[in-house]
Amino acid sequence: MWTVFKLQWIRLFKQPTLLITFLGMTLVFVYFLAGAQGEQTITIPTFSETLSQEEQSDWLDRLNEEETFEFIESDYETVYEDIRMNERAFALGLEEDRYQFLIGREDMEISTLIQYVNQIYSEEQRLEQVSESFGIGEINVGSYILVETTGRTEAASSNEIYRMAVVVGMSLYFSVYSILYLMTNLVEEKQTGTWQRLIFSPLTKTRLYAGQLLHYMLVGVLQITLALLILRYLVGIEFGTNYLEIGVIIICFVFAIVSLGMLLMGLVGSPQQLQVVIPIVATSMAMLGGAFWPLEVVSNRILLFLAELMPIKYGIQGMMGAVLQDRTLSQLLEPIGALILTGIILMGVGINLMERVSENQSI
């Protein structure tokens, strides 16, 4: 097994172009799609018809404590006109104990914004109630309220979520390409006869498959890891500290993709046909699985059902959970289980198909 495994590495080092190309494409796409966004803040005009200038200013200070959104002072007429002219999507109306949004059109930031404003208003109201009950003039929040953070999502802006989705989606998407294209070696070996030559040898088929598949898995894991490391240290994208969880998700995802590769190799007989099939499979899987856009924007039930069948969906879900929501392995059982199950099923069918094809191949 190790002889076969080692041979595949020698072959890869002799022709590393494929791997370097897809690693490069991962970085380029992430940089342009996510990196270019930077730490962009979203400006929200605010207005108030009931608050004084000072009260409005206090609210703005409070709302601007987080850097994700920048709340600026404006007036009703101006924001109404801007929204009417479609120059702004929404604005925030401030009142003493409630708020309102003027919304001109749907925007993906609104739900995060509402959540954030609601949180600030709730906190302020609780503090006021406590202050009134105990007759205290001013409360130092840090002394009385234990803020327990259960995950990064609550703190993560939609911009951050989008950025991470691109990073994860592109890293997984291009790894699919690398793995599947490398796996065409298997079909090529059957065509050139080296596979048959190995079958004649005392090497068992199990060892032969194990040596090959282990190589493809390791290449996939290394490519994703390398991409994430480069993005972490050169582009400055944070992936949190859940290294174990991220590692497990990557391994399970790569296992599922290698298994998908086995299925394709079993179904498609020639390397030439695979050159056509691989981009179709990889791209449609990425589209359906949410690597190009978040599945939250998809409403079609058929597309959502198909997404459930795509390993990349669970890869993204698991990685996002580990990175943005600090989820532990036990909380990530759903994507991990789905990936392993998909992998086992596809691998079983794939190897059977390949063996059935082999049974009809002579020297």
Place this chain on the structure above:
Amino acid sequence: MLETKDLTKRFKSKTAVNQVNLYLEKGESVGLLGPNGAGKSTTISMVATLLPPTSGKVRFNNTDAWKNPQALRQVLGVVPQEIALYEELSAYENMKFFGKVYGLKGKLLEKRIEEVLDLIGLTERKKDAVRTYSGGMKRRINIGVTLLHEPEILIMDEPTVGIDPQSRNYILDMIRELNRSRGITVLYTSHYMEEVEKLCDRVYIMDHGEIIASGTNDELKSILSNEETIHITVQTHSLSFEEKLSQLPAVTQVSEEEQGYKVIASKGENLLEDIFELSRQTQTKITGVSLQTPSLEDVFLHLTGRTLRD
């Protein structure tokens, strides 16, 4: 040593190999001769335990080879028709890999690689990628890789396809040397009858998945002991001349050649007069006539009505 009993392979409705019985004794060189598509490769794939037979048996040292393929594989060397090598790797790297697969390692592996490279005449080019080799060199390394573990039985599937005469002779001499000096048992398939005649002690002739004749070269040629082969060279081919030739009572077979016709006819009949008469009648200008002792090609033609390259 190695034998097949009623070996049959069916692919859906097509029977590729039908009830083939053959055997190889230790140290023998046996040829499997037949045109493309005769079922030679399928037969040796089953013998080499690559392709499971639909029915029939492969027996190695009186045990079922398919029940314990590893026993046969340890002593078997198979040279496939294709260049089954990693072309981006050098000859040395290919040999090292395949040697390791057969359990060779360390100094023994290095020694065997050196010996085989020397035997196939590629020591000088051992570090070059196989893809840079000529067709003949690729064929030689394709054989060399198979010899690393010193197999007792060598199965070769048309190992000289598509190479120049010089490389072909080199390979044939090498195989003969391996068989005669080192006692390696050889099963050699080809559709080149000259190769089989030159190399093999016994020959099986295959057509349409069946063995249609077998024996030593002389035994097979004796099938045609009552016949002779006449080559007629003509200026231009003539359909009527060919038709009239085949109607002569003594003629059993007429086939068109590049510059004329090959006629198989009963021995002792004076055909030349009739042939010249027919050429006059059909206004076909004969430029030469020669008589030849029968070859395996003629035997195949006699048995099937087709040439090996049809």
